[in-house]
Amino acid sequence: MLFDNKDDTRVFIVINPAAGAGQALSQWNTIVKPMLLHAGYNASQFQITHTLPKGKTRGLVEQLGVKMLTDKKKTIVLCLGGDGTTHEVVNGLSDAFDGREWQQQQQQGTEGEETTTTLPTFRLGIIPSGSGNAFSLSLKLESIEHSVLQVIKGKTQPFRLIDVSLNPDPEVKNNHTRVKRRILVVMSWGFHAQLVSKSRYLQPFMGNTRFSWVAMYLLLFLQQHQGELTMMDAQRYDSTRKEFVHEGQVELKDKPFTYFLVAKQDSMERGFKIAPFASPATEDMDVVMMRDVNKEQLKAATIKVLDGGRHVDKEDEEEENIVEYYKTPELLLRVKHASELCLDGEIVYLAAGGTVRLKMIGPSQGEPDFESFV
Numbered sequence: 001m002l003f004d005n006k007d008d009t010r011v012f013i014v015i016n017p018a019a020g021a022g023q024a025l026s027q028w029n030t031i032v033k034p035m036l037l038h039a040g041y042n043a044s045q046f047q048i049t050h051t052l053p054k055g056k057t058r059g060l061v062e063q064l065g066v067k068m069l070t071d072k073k074k075t076i077v078l079c080l081g082g083d084g085t086t087h088e089v090v091n092g093l094s095d096a097f098d099g100r101e102w103q104q105q106q107q108q109g110t111e112g113e114e115t116t117t118t119l120p121t122f123r124l125g126i127i128p129s130g131s132g133n134a135f136s137l138s139l140k141l142e143s144i145e146h147s148v149l150q151v152i153k154g155k156t157q158p159f160r161l162i163d164v165s166l167n168p169d170p171e172v173k174n175n176h177t178r179v180k181r182r183i184l185v186v187m188s189w190g191f192h193a194q195l196v197s198k199s200r201y202l203q204p205f206m207g208n209t210r211f212s213w214v215a216m217y218l219l220l221f222l223q224q225h226q227g228e229l230t231m232m233d234a235q236r237y238d239s240t241r242k243e244f245v246h247e248g249q250v251e252l253k254d255k256p257f258t259y260f261l262v263a264k265q266d267s268m269e270r271g272f273k274i275a276p277f278a279s280p281a282t283e284d285m286d287v288v289m290m291r292d293v294n295k296e297q298l299k300a301a302t303i304k305v306l307d308g309g310r311h312v313d314k315e316d317e318e319e320e321n322i323v324e325y326y327k328t329p330e331l332l333l334r335v336k337h338a339s340e341l342c343l344d345g346e347i348v349y350l351a352a353g354g355t356v357r358l359k360m361i362g363p364s365q366g367e368p369d370f371e372s373f374v
Helices: 024-038 056-071 083-099 101-106 134-138 144-153 191-220 295-306
Strands: 010-015 046-049 073-079 119-130 154-161 161-167 182-184 186-190 227-238 243-252 257-263 285-291 325-328 330-335 340-341 345-351 357-362 368-373
Touching: 010 024, 010 056, 010 083, 024 046, 024 144, 046 056, 056 073, 056 083, 073 083, 083 119, 083 134, 083 182, 083 191, 119 285, 134 227, 186 191, 186 357, 191 257, 191 295, 191 340, 191 345, 227 257, 243 325, 257 368, 285 295
Parallel strands: 010 046, 010 073, 073 119, 119 368
Antiparallel strands: 154 368, 161 182, 161 357, 186 257, 186 340, 227 243, 227 325, 227 330, 257 285, 285 325, 330 357, 340 345
């Protein structure tokens, strides 16, 4: 047999039945499951969870995470859906870690016995079955079959999350507890967030072509967004030297923002390489912005994004550099007016004068380790 015996590995499968025009469940039955069985996985170890609307998937996955943390059985989690499904899974597993119930059980040993708490590692298999598959693109997963094959081979690489703090937080309940948010793909404000927001209503009728139509509308009535940005320990991309230069703390508030996007993946969709140096495995986030630009400048930059991510480089010394590109482990953005934010495709609302803080998290910050099969 080509691969090691997988008979003792438990597999939690999280399936979004609506993903891929309703094909995700069929893809599990006809492609994913047969491949796993052929590789030596045991069907009795499979446990399927279907996603639920309105954020309920996160709670279901939290229960799976608590089980994983308490019984410590060798487990992998398969995500059959798009970026939204993976977003719910990583937040649910993180909630399980935050709940600390597993730590209490771990520390309830014999009286007087020393116990140590080790940070857990969650291993995820990303099976791209949704309409938005930016995360699988960053992992160079070319198809469902290719993704399953990588799971079978067993090679993994870490990926890091971004912790999101909103102030005021629209989801805070009466008990004033903060609803934790972690993202793994994108946070945006301005043009991109408006594009995602307005395109939601056209999805049932137009599919992915809706983005082009909404983009044309937004360009026609292009808006500028007032705000203040602070980035800690930042590196700025020098388009002339074609390398990142350490800048330390960077504050930007002299010009309005037209386009603002923070990414952990280089592409938001196939061919749209907006953050060409981004990686899910690094300890920083990539910040791409354009400030106080007109619609012609934004259109020209978009064409270069579609041409392999050339928008971050200057083609000659005299060319105006309208794209600003940074790497940072932490940033704070304050908006002047009430705004829409895009968090991994979800639209949330931030009040006038509100702030959003993004911070990289992982084992070095006392958070669980996440790995994906590649």
